[in-house]
Amino acid sequence: METIALEIDGKRVTVASGSTILAAAEKAGTDIPVLCYFEHTSSKGLCRLCVVEVEGATTMQPACVALAQNDSIIQTRSENIDRIRRTILEMLASTVDLSESPDLLEMLLDYDAVPERFQGGKQLLPDLIDDNPVFIRDYAKCVMCWRCVQVCAEDAQYAFAINFGGRGFETSIATFFGKAMPETTCVFCGQCVGVCPSGALKAKTEHLLELGALPEEIFSETRMRRKSKRRRT
Ligand code: SF4
Ligand code: FES
Numbered sequence: 001m002e003t004i005a006l007e008i009d010g011k012r013v014t015v016a017s018g019s020t021i022l023a024a025a026e027k028a029g030t031d032i033p034v035l036c037y038f039e040h041t042s043s044k045g046l047c048r049l050c051v052v053e054v055e056g057a058t059t060m061q062p063a064c065v066a067l068a069q070n071d072s073i074i075q076t077r078s079e080n081i082d083r084i085r086r087t088i089l090e091m092l093a094s095t096v097d098l099s100e101s102p103d104l105l106e107m108l109l110d111y112d113a114v115p116e117r118f119q120g121g122k123q124l125l126p127d128l129i130d131d132n133p134v135f136i137r138d139y140a141k142c143v144m145c146w147r148c149v150q151v152c153a154e155d156a157q158y159a160f161a162i163n164f165g166g167r168g169f170e171t172s173i174a175t176f177f178g179k180a181m182p183e184t185t186c187v188f189c190g191q192c193v194g195v196c197p198s199g200a201l202k203a204k205t206e207h208l209l210e211l212g213a214l215p216e217e218i219f220s221e222t223r224m225r226r227k228s229k230r231r232r233t
Contacts, residue, residue: 001016001017002016002017003015003016003017004016004017004019004068004069004070004071005070005071006024006068006069006070006071006072006073006074007072007073007074008021008024008025008028008030008074008076009028009030009074009075009076009077011028011029011030013027013028015027015068017070018067019067019068020043020063020064020065020066020067020068021052021054021061021063021064021066021067021068021072021074022034022037022050022063022064023068024068024074025052025063025074025076030076032050032052032063032076033049033050033085033107033110034047034049034050034064035047035049035050035103035104035143035145035197036049036064036144036145036146036147037050037064038145038147038195038197040151040155040195041147041150041151041155041156041195042150042154042155043064043065044065044146044150045062045064045065045066046144046145046146047088047143047144047145048060048062048084048088049085049088049089049107050062050063050064051063051081051084051085052066052074052075052076052081053074053075053078053080053081054066054069054072054073054074055072055073055074055075060080060081060084063076082111085107085111086111086112086113089104089107089108089111089113089115090108090113090114090115090117090118091118092104092143093108093113093115094115094116094117094118094119094121094123095118095121095122095123095124096123096124096140096141096142096143096198097140097141098141098143098198099141099199100141100198100199101141101143101197101198101199103197104143104197104198122169123140124139124140124142124169124172125140126139126140126172128140129181130204130207131180131181131182132180132181132182132186132188132204133204133221133222133223134188134190134203134204134222135188135190135192135193135201135202135203135204135207136201136202136204136207137173137181137200137201138199138200138201138202139172139173139200140200141198141199141200142172142173142198142200143197143198143200144171144172144173145196145197145198147192147195147196147197148162148173148192148195148196148201149162149163149164149173150195151191151192151194151195152186152191152192156191157187157189157191159185159186159187159189160185161175161181161184161185161186161187162174162175162184162186162192163176165178173200190203204221204222205218205222208221208222
């Protein structure tokens with residue numbers, strides 16, 4: 001196996017050629033914050049929380065997609081990096097409900113983020129979508145990490161039921177033509193719920209339990225799923 005050696009925060013590390021900076025940092029014992037990156041989906045470098053400084057590079061590099069180079073010298077924390085991460089976190093917290101995003105709440109503290117800096121800005125407040133017996137979609141909590149779209153597509157299920165919809169600030173995860181989930185190619189595998197880091201996608205049972213629903217009501221509301229499970233076995 002071909003290897004390369006580089007320096008991360010002053011620590012020399014040797015990794016396989018073709019490794020990302022994130023993987024190299026992990027090997028060096030350095031923690032780089034991530035949001036859109038997930039080990040079981042392909043990285044797209046969307047959120048930019050993982051940016052690092054590579055000596056000689058003119059721009060910050062997203063560690064989850066940028067490849068480590070031989071003899072690179074990399075800093076994962078600096079005043080500039082912290083300011084970028086803090087601003088991303090503040091903008092997220094000022095537009096999206098992060099109450100069920102524990103990792104992001106922790107990062108807000110780590111980076112001394114002050115979301116109130118953007119007070120008065122527009123918030124994303126779409127209605128909760130409850131259109132099927134398996135899961136609910138609460139896009140007021142969506143951090144646009146794209147993971148759900150990827151597992152629904154080439155990363156796992158090949159169902160292609162969801163994608164980006166809208167433009168600019170109004171961009172959101174959506175079904176084609178805004179159709180209700182049962183009218184799409186969704187096979188209700190639940191993988192999108194499993195990878196969602198923010199509570200935007202949630203099992204219907206969990207949602208109903210949180211609302212204090214009684215067992216009979218939960219059974220009735222999720223009955224289609226139970227029936228279809230029985231049919232498959
Ligand atoms: S619904 Fe969840 S998994 Fe999908 S983009 Fe939003 S936060 Fe990410
Ligand atoms: S974690 Fe690297 S760009 Fe989102």
